[in-house]
Amino acid sequence: MRFGLSSKGDKQLPWHASLSAEAAARRLGVTRRDFLRDATGIAAGSALMGASPFVYAASNVKKRKVVVVTFGGGARDQETFAPQGQVNIPHMMKELIPQSSFFTHVTNQGILGHYVATASLATGVYETLNNFSAVPPDHPTIFEYFRKDLARPASDAWVVAPSNGFNHIGGSETRGFGPGFGARVVLPKHLLSAASAGGKTDFNHLLHDNYETPLYAPQLAGGDFELEQLERVLKLSVDDFTAHASTLSSPDELSLYIARRLMHEQSPSLLWITMHDIDVAHSGAFSLYIDAIRRTDRLCAELWSTIQKEPEYAGNTTLLILPDFGRDSDEDSGGNGFQHHRTGDPASRTTWMMALGAGVRQGVIYDSPLQSIDVVPSIGAMMGFNAAQSQGSLIKELL
Amino acid sequence: MLPNAITPASFTAYPPLAHKVAVDHLVLLQRLPIAFLPSLLRELIEYDYSFPAERLSIDSELAYLKSLTPSQLDNLFRSFAQLGLPTSLTASDWVNHPAQFVEQESAHLWSTRQLDAFRLAATQYGQTLSAATPAAPLPLPRLGIAVIGQGATTAAEPLFLNLRQHGTFFTKIDPENGLEFILSAVASRAAAHAAPYAHWYIDGGQPARSTASLTSVAYQELEPLRSRLLRFMDAQIAHPGMGPEELRTRLALLSPSDLGIHKPADPVLERFQLRLFTEGSGTQIFATTFAQWATREALRRAQPLTLLVRYAPRQRQRPMNELLSATDAHVELDPAGSLVDADMGAWYHWLNQQRLPGADRSAFVVWFEAQRQALVVAPSLPRGVESDSAINLKTLLALATDG
Numbered sequence: 001m002r003f004g005l006s007s008k009g010d011k012q013l014p015w016h017a018s019l020s021a022e023a024a025a026r027r028l029g030v031t032r033r034d035f036l037r038d039a040t041g042i043a044a045g046s047a048l049m050g051a052s053p054f055v056y057a058a059s060n061v062k063k064r065k066v067v068v069v070t071f072g073g074g075a076r077d078q079e080t081f082a083p084q085g086q087v088n089i090p091h092m093m094k095e096l097i098p099q100s101s102f103f104t105h106v107t108n109q110g111i112l113g114h115y116v117a118t119a120s121l122a123t124g125v126y127e128t129l130n131n132f133s134a135v136p137p138d139h140p141t142i143f144e145y146f147r148k149d150l151a152r153p154a155s156d157a158w159v160v161a162p163s164n165g166f167n168h169i170g171g172s173e174t175r176g177f178g179p180g181f182g183a184r185v186v187l188p189k190h191l192l193s194a195a196s197a198g199g200k201t202d203f204n205h206l207l208h209d210n211y212e213t214p215l216y217a218p219q220l221a222g223g224d225f226e227l228e229q230l231e232r233v234l235k236l237s238v239d240d241f242t243a244h245a246s247t248l249s250s251p252d253e254l255s256l257y258i259a260r261r262l263m264h265e266q267s268p269s270l271l272w273i274t275m276h277d278i279d280v281a282h283s284g285a286f287s288l289y290i291d292a293i294r295r296t297d298r299l300c301a302e303l304w305s306t307i308q309k310e311p312e313y314a315g316n317t318t319l320l321i322l323p324d325f326g327r328d329s330d331e332d333s334g335g336n337g338f339q340h341h342r343t344g345d346p347a348s349r350t351t352w353m354m355a356l357g358a359g360v361r362q363g364v365i366y367d368s369p370l371q372s373i374d375v376v377p378s379i380g381a382m383m384g385f386n387a388a389q390s391q392g393s394l395i396k397e398l399l
Numbered sequence: 400m401l402p403n404a405i406t407p408a409s410f411t412a413y414p415p416l417a418h419k420v421a422v423d424h425l426v427l428l429q430r431l432p433i434a435f436l437p438s439l440l441r442e443l444i445e446y447d448y449s450f451p452a453e454r455l456s457i458d459s460e461l462a463y464l465k466s467l468t469p470s471q472l473d474n475l476f477r478s479f480a481q482l483g484l485p486t487s488l489t490a491s492d493w494v495n496h497p498a499q500f501v502e503q504e505s506a507h508l509w510s511t512r513q514l515d516a517f518r519l520a521a522t523q524y525g526q527t528l529s530a531a532t533p534a535a536p537l538p539l540p541r542l543g544i545a546v547i548g549q550g551a552t553t554a555a556e557p558l559f560l561n562l563r564q565h566g567t568f569f570t571k572i573d574p575e576n577g578l579e580f581i582l583s584a585v586a587s588r589a590a591a592h593a594a595p596y597a598h599w600y601i602d603g604g605q606p607a608r609s610t611a612s613l614t615s616v617a618y619q620e621l622e623p624l625r626s627r628l629l630r631f632m633d634a635q636i637a638h639p640g641m642g643p644e645e646l647r648t649r650l651a652l653l654s655p656s657d658l659g660i661h662k663p664a665d666p667v668l669e670r671f672q673l674r675l676f677t678e679g680s681g682t683q684i685f686a687t688t689f690a691q692w693a694t695r696e697a698l699r700r701a702q703p704l705t706l707l708v709r710y711a712p713r714q715r716q717r718p719m720n721e722l723l724s725a726t727d728a729h730v731e732l733d734p735a736g737s738l739v740d741a742d743m744g745a746w747y748h749w750l751n752q753q754r755l756p757g758a759d760r761s762a763f764v765v766w767f768e769a770q771r772q773a774l775v776v777a778p779s780l781p782r783g784v785e786s787d788s789a790i791n792l793k794t795l796l797a798l799a800t801d802g
Contacts, residue, residue: 084560109512110512111509111510112509126512128510128511132642132643132644133642280716282680282681283680283681283684283685283688284679284680284681284682284685284687284688284691284692284740285681285685285687285688285713285716285736285740286739286740286742286743286744287733287735287736287737287738287739287740288716288736290739291736330746330747330750331750333751333754336692336695336747337743337747337750338743339680339681340680344509344514344515344518345518
């Protein structure tokens with residue numbers, strides 16, 4: 001088992017794989033489809049291809065809004081879509097999937113660390129930056145394409161990010177793009193850290209940072225800039241914010257709270273929310289991982305509910321929910337099952353995507369293989385901008 | 400430096416046994432590709448602190464490779480040789496720091512999208528090696544036992560779901576003296592088939608009793624080591640510029656003496672215990688994670704004939720900085736969550752046991768401590784069935800190991 005032991009961050013050399021990676025990924029996608037078809041009775045999408053919902057929806061590109069949620073650090077089928085896992089995602093199974101186009105076979109062929117994978121999702125290019133460095137992506141982000149091509153103000157693109165390392169996710173330093181066209185990034189934990197400085201309430205349970213390295217607990221910083229964001233952008237007093245935060249139980253609940261305030265006060269057309277609670281799996285406690293999946297399931301449903309209730313979003317918003325990647329399978333001896341995403345095996349690379357709302361056909365399952373880098377150009381096509389440097393392909397089922 | 404440039408002097412810093420093995424196989428090592436050799440040296444440099452099964456594995460591998468002709472070697476390692484590595488990596492001191500090399504090699508393979516090629520090369524190499532170096536028959540079938548749920552009285556959700564298709568689920572176990580029966584059975588096996596590091600007892604809390612014939616690892620008995628390690632980590636995190644990767648590297652370089660263990664009674668075991676904390680993720684803070692990881696590592700490295708693991712409740716989740724600071728005298732436990740953790744741990748215990756030689760004859764028992772539910776996977780028992788036989792743990796163990 002020599003090659004199963006090396007790890008640094010989330011990189012690990014594998015020991016073996018019994019199927020070819022491509023075959024195993026395909027099998028995962030098909031199995032996922034069968035699980036969902038059995039449980040929800042929704043249709044396979046191939047027979048419906050060629051009839052774009054946009055032809056009939058006649059969505060107004062100018063008013064189109066898109067919300068992207070990365071699903072919490074990766075969760076495996078056996079804890080979610082497989083029959084034994086469906087108990088953990090009741091909201092997705094009963095409320096969201098019947099309203100969605102569900103893509104069963106999304107692969108991430110890049111580096112499986114959360115920051116670098118999220119950066120890859122946001123640029124449409126497999127980024128190779130150091131997962132643990134606070135550096136911007138090497139290629140233009142979706143926010144830069146969106147704002148530059150459509151001449152949108154900074155207030156129209158926002159990222160709600162989970163941890164310290166994500167504070168540069170909003171924009172690259174690419175010539176012709178760069179921070180001037182980037183999204184505004186809000187780090188809820190920094191907001192809370194600033195707002196609660198000197199207070200008596202203990203918010204440590206909401207300030208977990210990077211689960212990928214649970215041994216490393218960096219100090220969070222928060223100061224005048226965060227307080228200014230709180231009061232001017234979110235229209236929240238420090239007292240109201242801290243009072244509400246005291247009712248929450250996890251960092252992702254805090255992120256959703258901030259995202260809702262952003263939607264209400266700023267109504268960004270492009271909103272990107274990175275959930276992270278599920279990554280507590282790195283601590284090795286299976287029960288905490290399951291708790292986090294159940295919480296994330298609930299939060300996704302609450303977000304969808306918010307989208308339908310907010311006047312600026314109702315009826316003209318597409319919600320995309322997808323993990324940045326999966327987690328290691330139990331079968332790969334190089335890993336330790338659910339705990340990490342280090343082997344690069346098909347289970348850790350193969351995920352899913354759920355699309356809901358404007359322009360999306362409801363109750364359809366698509367098996368055709370996608371890559372996570374396909375998301376950016378496809379959103380570009382939805383919203384009317386060109387993700388020129390993206391290396392992904394258009395997801396024709398969404399167009 | 401490339402492998403063909405290594406000399407006996409390259410291994411001067413190796414411990415004595417490792418040095419001898421390396422020098423004895425110098426010509427072979429010189430022929431191996433740079434993408435592969437440091438992985439081998441990472442194990443070889445620990446040879447003096449390895450379990451007998453690990454030494455046997457290295458010896459067999461080297462003997463097999465030494466038996467090949469140059470052209471056979473080239474064929475075997477062609478896929479590794481085709482991987483591209485940067486000069487900055489090959490020029491590093493990979494002979495003396497093979498683990499660091501492998502870490503950086505791994506990062507490079509990920510970022511250059513060569514990981515899948517490496518996976519394939521490793522798979523093919525492993526299959527060839529397994530076929531060429533078959534394991535010797537075991538003196539008795541392997542036995543794994545997991546005792547889970549200490550402190551919990553009920554399970555909120557059904558237990559052993561992953562394992563049920565592989566074994567017989569017993570629902571009316573008599574729990575009276577159950578733990579005592581198990582400990583006695585394990586001690587008897589150890590006495591009857593004594594061998595170094597062949598029979599283990601891992602406890603996620605305080606061991607129920609001490610048995611000299613067993614290799615024993617217990618979370619609470621390692622508390623001094625764990626405390627010193629947490630203090631070390633706390634101090635490291637406060638250093639300017641410290642990041643998660645650097646912290647991990649510094650942890651990997653720790654030796655027992657760095658944490659105040661200067662004359663270990665059992666250097667092999669104490670280094671193993673240290674590695675559980677420095678290489679495991681979450682072992683430093685959760686007793687259930689420690690028990691699961693210790694079980695995995697014991698199986699992978701020592702390949703014991705008998706492995707009993709008893710899970711204990713872990714502390715309730717708190718913010719990571721509080722868990723690491725370890726200053727709170729009162730630790731609140733989470734028995735219900737720990738039962739869920741341990742149930743999954745038992746599944747991984749069986750999976751890892753099945754990866755070892757003799758899997759077709761091995762047996763596995765998992766019992767919800769002090770309760771009536773247990774499951775047995777054994778060649779002599781049917782799979783995917785439920786039994787309401789009223790039997791005690793002594794009879795259950797006899798059933799598991801019968802035949």
